[in-house]
Amino acid sequence: MKSSSFTTWRVASGALLASLLLCTQAQAALGRAPQPRPAEAATSATSAAESAPVARQMRAVPTSEAYTVSTIVAPTGTVVQEFVNAQQVVFAVVWRGPVLPDLAAFFGDHYVAFQRAAKERRAAGQRGGALLAQQPDLxxxxxxxxxxxxxxxxIPSLVPSGVNIQELLP
Structure with a gap:
């Protein structure tokens, strides 16, 4: 019995690791081109997401000629939307859920600004509340x-012309 439970544990651990690898490979960062999605990269009729335990659901929805939206549901239940302009660059990210997503992965090079805003807030003795960063590029x-x-x-400079960014945000 111990051998079968160990084998079950190994299989479950392997499935979890595979689903985490899919999550990290499929996300893009602000100001960068989106990464290939697991369904796009699969050559067979069944995508990698369908053959592995459901770790996240994702779909790209063309909302206009100006941009598309990819919706990602993490295993934690957090929903992240990536907005991609016609030049295939992520111009906005929106998240909502019980756990913060990996902001470093979604912000890319702009994560430093997030860290700086958090550090300034702590240095000012502020705890809790909204964390804000408003710069020309973020x-x-x-x-x-x-x-x-x-x-x-x-990123204001990447928002497609004619798109009201405030309508896309929560």
């Missing part, structure tokens, strides 16, 4: 508490 808001987080980040 606008970011992150707020929430344990079990209920939401926020957004976008």
């Amino acid at each position: 606008v970011m808001v992150s707020r929430g508490r344990m079990g209920r987080f939401q926020g957004h980040a976008y």
Whole structure:
């Protein structure tokens, strides 16, 4: 019996590792081109996401000629939307859920601005509340508490002309 439970544990661990690898390979970062999605990279009729335990669901929805939206549901239940302009560059990210997503992965090079805003807030003795960063190349808001987080980040210069960014944000 111990051998079969160990084997079950190994299989479950392998499936979890595979699903985590799919998650890290499929996300893009602000200001970069989106990464290939697991369904796009699969050569067979069944995508990698369908053959592995469901770790996340993702779909790209063409909303207009100006941009598309990819919706990602993490295993934690957090929903992240990536907005990609016609030049195939991520111009905005919106998140909502019980756990903060890996903001370093979604912000890319702009994560430093997020860290700086958090450090300045702590240095000023502020705890809790919304974390804001507004610069010419990044606008970011992150707020929430344990079990209920939401926020957004976008690069103003990459927002397609004619798109009201405020309508896309929570």
